[in-house]
Amino acid sequence: MIKNVDKRRNVWLVHLYNICKMMYSESVVTVIDSYLSVLNAEWLRYGELAYQYGMEDILAMIKE
Numbered sequence: 001m002i003k004n005v006d007k008r009r010n011v012w013l014v015h016l017y018n019i020c021k022m023m024y025s026e027s028v029v030t031v032i033d034s035y036l037s038v039l040n041a042e043w044l045r046y047g048e049l050a051y052q053y054g055m056e057d058i059l060a061m062i063k064e
Contacts, residue, residue, distance in 0.1 A: 019029055 019032065024032075
């Protein structure tokens with residue numbers, strides 16, 4: 001688990017470094033970060049809904 005977190009953090013740092021190398025202004029980096037945060041939140045919500053509906057289906061089968 002910790003290795004995965006470290007690996008993801010290192011990947012994030014590499015991407016951040018690459019963005020900084022492109023010499024984008026701070027406002028552009030902020031817009032990119034905001035977009036990616038919203039996109040990530042959408043995928044997290046999708047995963048939560050898939051889990052919720054899957055559990056509801058499993059509970060419905062158990063009750064039958």
